[in-house]
Amino acid sequence: MVGRLPRDPAPWGERRDRALGNSVLRGNIRSVTRRLADARRRAYASYPASQVLRVAGRDAKRRAVARVEPLLDELRDRLAANGARVIFAEGPKEVADYVVSLAARRGAKRVVKSKSMLTEELDLNRRLAVAGLAVRETDLGEYIIQLLDEHPSHILAPAAHRNRQEIHALFQETAEREGVPGPTSDDVGPLTAFARQRLREDFLAADIGITGANFLVAETGTIVLVTNEGNADMVASLPPVHVVIAGIDKVLDTWADLAAVIQQPALSGVGQRLSAYTTLISGPRAAGSPEGPEELHVLLVDNGRRQLVDGPYADVLTCIRCGACYNVCPVYRQVGGHAYGSTYAGPIGAVETPLLAGLDFLPELPKSLCTLCNACVEACPMDIALADHFITLRRRQVGEGREAAGTRLTYRAWGRLWSSPRQYQRFVSWARRGQRFMMRQGRLVRSPGLWAGWFETRDMPPIAPETFHEWWARRAPSGKTPS
Template identity: 45%
Template sequence: MTSFLERARSDIGTAPIAALNVGARRFSAHRDHAVEAFPAMDDMRDRAREIRLHTLANLDRYLAQFADTLEAAGGDVFFAADAREANDYVVQLARARGVQHIVKSKSMLTEELRLNDALEAEGMEVVETDLGELIVQLAKDRPSHIIAPVLHKTRFEVGALFEEKLGVPYTDDPIELNSIARRHLRPLFLTADMGISGVNVAVAQTGSICIVTNEGNGRLTTTAPRIHVAMLGAERLVPSIGDMSVILEVLARSATGQKLSVYTNVLTGPRRPGEPDGPDELHVVIVDNGRSKVLEGQGSEILACIRCGACLNVCPVYRTVGGHAYGSTYPGPVGSVLTPALFDLDEWSDLPYASTLCGACLEVCPVRIDIPRLLLGQRRLSVQTRTGPMWMRRPLRAYASAATHPRRFRALLRIGAAIGRLFRSGWILRLPWRGAAWTQGRDLQTPAKSFHRRWKGRNRGS
């Protein structure tokens, strides 16, 4: 697998990154305006954090309560330890019910599990119905943002894609592009055998699942087909409906700057006798897939994330390299923590270093997750286990070798001072070899003189 640096180098400065940067800044501005207009936001953030951390500390109890109340409402619950168990359950259910056509609303968990691949391997047709995810699917691309999968694409690219894949006349008008997608998807909802969704929040007290979207696809996916399968990350619970309302208050404002998402759906069980719509069956698959391991570790706070994407929008690294450079379902600051925590730190050891530790992510996080602290914790662990990226380990070894030998250290200081005298302006405009990549786009300030040298120079001859 290629490294973060290799993927980033291939993306930096490209047109998709420019489009992504514009979109991320726009999301960030909307979030800022929404927060300014809501004086209670800080209090709500504190309450949301308290709710999420309390739930994680008592997760076993709330998972059991959720399963009991949902089953009492007529739903089915399956606990999946990993991706294989989750995918097998859905595939076997679809096979047993004779399912051929499946519609999906947006779900990062299904992307994490590669559920689409498992279903398509069985010959079933799976259609993404979120506009962004549909574009990704048609283009055989990957999402680049948590809430906006095609933030890296322009309307001109989408127009050309629809012309090629859907056989419609070219247009780059956003309203018409939405209409084309709507006309393409509407009959698929009505003929689908199964609908698959994610879950934004699940409520232990009532056995309800909440799905928020800004398109009607989520509501159609969960009510039109006869079978609804909801994929729930084991950490996405809250104790009560009141707690859910707090999460929704901060989620929409942090994600898109809205007071509330356009479609906020709360579902409890399948259709009951006498009800005009809804699925005949509701299956909720509760997925662990590494979450228990994270919960037991020092970085468990990352599981409080509500997937708003605010940290991506303000991150200077994400806005420079884009989402694909992270190589994972979860990009940006949250992904730099979550991916190595959920999976293998050895395989993903470069992601904790994909940050300037500027703290912008902490400033905007609706549940105040201290992502810089968590990144430092993972860096520390990668050093202790010697799994960190080689480009970081070699300079650290060289520094350690010099710092533990006074003569070597003083010799290096003298060499550095001699080099510094060559740059009287205080700036290095061009570096040789690998340093050239740095000075191509910026100047490098020369190291400051030590206090001892400055004091000595100031008092010479006095």
């Protein structure tokens, strides 16, 4: 079953140029990615257990993906025994329909949410708003972009593309609209205090709380939530109904497997040994307790995941959404998340999006948003073979005739020309003769014909007066060329 993901209607070229022309976005993305990548490196270097833990966590995730169906059955039975209702949902419509009818049954109007990439993927907020529900995002960054009617630009820092002044103006405007005092300045403290105050009221008034899940433990029927702000704890323990919406890829086999992987989101994501709040939920409110929801609903969502379980891309399902690959990716660091055009960005997004939604969905992602530099592979705590997947996806795109005919013929002709040493050398000597018309300050800056586009944003060193091949031929008396 192919998944359905939201997409930016703008074509790739427009999304790219919009991102490259936005200096606030580029400056902020540059600093947030550098900060997070450095924090991760420092945390790993200063933590003797880091590598052993990482490998144990990776193996736990791989084992779970390999046995996902029996584990999901076990999880469902265990959660049901703990008093939760468990629903298998195919995609966006089924999930939204379930929440809307639950809200109707409960007479619920107000929904609070903690950060969830899956509900972004399902475009859930829009669907719930259409049904008349008031949905409030409560992660600070998500709150900001919800007020702006935007999407996250970074998986861990959704509002990374906005600066303090913009956020201050936004909060001022919100305060005026809602008739409350605005933030006292554009410093982070007053801005955060304003959000805390506004959102606290929403937490206490909400009828339904929606969270995602970082992990689901089949053995015990436990939902694990990881945050630094504490908002997921509010969402899960204040409203009378808690709805968990999680991908089927979140399941783990045992409690011991949870112990192996529980530190990874924080360690690889932000360079902490554990997040400020790691919350384990195993059922609705216990008898006699005033806390926690009366009803706990757990939706286990496919949306294109099941089709990957038995194939060569199964390791993509072990992703824990830590964002480590985003932070080291030279493409992501230039363009940020919006240019990718759907929910997931960075290397994992460029690979996973077409895998979930079909190879015709945003085909530019594997093709144009990767330099094959391998930085993501080194950063990924789950050892997902991202670079290999980029190559296979490109090969499939070409093999299935998804390339334009002109491009295909050009590459074929070029390949033929350069695959014979003699023809390559002849090409080089022509180019050397012609290049003096294409130079500026000792660099090649222009080219005729097919290569012109390459020089629009780059230059390169000129072809040397004597190439290594020529030098070798001149000094080796036999005249043999090196092989």
